[in-house]
Amino acid sequence: MLAINTIGKSFGGLIALNNVSFRVDGGSISALIGPNGAGKTTLLNIISGIFPPDIGKISFSGTTISDLPATKIARAGISRTFQQVELFGDMTVLENVMVGRYSRTRSGFISSGLRLPFVRKEERETRDRSLGILDYIGLRSRKDELASNLPLGEQRILEIGRALATEPGLLLLDEPAAGLNIRETRSLGEMIVRLRNEKKITILLVEHDMDLVMRISDRIAVLNFGEVIADGTPLEVQKNQAVISAYLGTEE
């Protein structure tokens, strides 16, 4: 589904990613782990089109996406959340999800201004579907709250909801459990599994919480200093000598 081919990226003199290749199979929950500064977020930024790679190629469902702008990649069906939550803070919970549906609507500036009947219908549909998503993620009761007023755990869930609104085939999650307590982390894990099982969304998960990663992932790729040092099933990765020393070496 997602094929990452020999990606390289440096910032000034710093090599953030070097010759990174791995695949994410359709329908899988794949994890990308590694110590802080390993380049995980950088890779997600490249996949989602925030900046292009220096070299290498990424293809999604057979088409090359590494030369597309972020908007097109989102429309192609890749959505994401952020390590530092990036919600539309002074908009409501419901509005955040509705904005996520924007790319799936057809109403233009002029037709919206004229209140054409199809626009009204579409706006009603957008609202209904967005409420459906809030039901699914359990935030319906908070729909009129400002996003910035939610506690961090709910903000992270809402970010997933906004991503779901774009109807992604692949969802990239950047440390979704960071700052969550044990109970919240467990229900987050359950939700990720449900997204894969019920909504057939492929997941690429970047996460530090090893319990969560080992429990729900089908495959794990390990990044260290910008290079893939291991790639396999949770069991294989846990036994991999390079991984063990990378983690011990950085005292994680």
Add this chain to the structure above:
Amino acid sequence: MLTVFLQFLFSGLTVGSVYALVGMGFNIIYNATSIINLAQGEFVVVGGLMMWFFSDSLHLPFIVSICLTILSAGLVGLLMERLTIRPLKSHDLLLMIMVTISVSIVLRGILAFKFGKDPYDYPAFSEGDPLNIGGAIIQQQTLWVIGITGLCIILLYLFYNKTIIGKAMRACAVDTTAAQLVGINVSRMVMISFVLSAMVGAIGGIAITPISLMEYDNGPMLAVKGFCAAIMGGLGRGRGAVIGGFSIGILESMTAGYLHSGLKDAVALVILLLVLFLKPAGILGSSAAARLRKF
């Protein structure tokens, strides 16, 4: 006593309406792009002069003239964005100031070429005697100006809060990266902001011209006043520009009436300086850093 006060108040509300519309125009573009569009005043002039052209020169029906004028202004906004903003890779603050000033000079040139240096006006929207409110004599057009401004405020509110495309524009303003990543085409939002902003400015011009006349070079002064209104309310805040615009209009009118008409144009600048010294985020601004962004 009260009569004179009311007279000044209404005249302040009238000019204040236009300042508020110009201020909102600044915000519409600033929110989508962080650009301060210094050609904002020319949109108002385009409104007044094109309305004269369609209604008094071509003798088209009133409503048709209004629609055509608003459309022409939208086209001016569209062209400005297409020809000057989109082709530039960098939207650096200083560069954009130079670009938008250049556009305003070019627009003034075109307007001078087409309309000459005479002041223009056309009949008020409704005939009939002025109204007597508490002894003050109020022209009917005054009420039209205030009413139309109110209508614009409501329509803009509905656009930003009730339509999906309006919400998407707000989302761009809050977090451009996140907006792109949910599939919002930011450059389209930028284009819409210019069109919308030009239309709002033109509506101000259409409404005010029967009262205060319109000349090709009214733009810069209107831009200064509208800019003060937007800064006073906190750049980027819709309600702020409305409060700012009306406050400046009323204070100007009171200054001209009770002190000296020569001091009138200094009022906006004094307010601007006071706001920048005392509360740089504007009277409605809370977190200065977040709101002022590049500026």
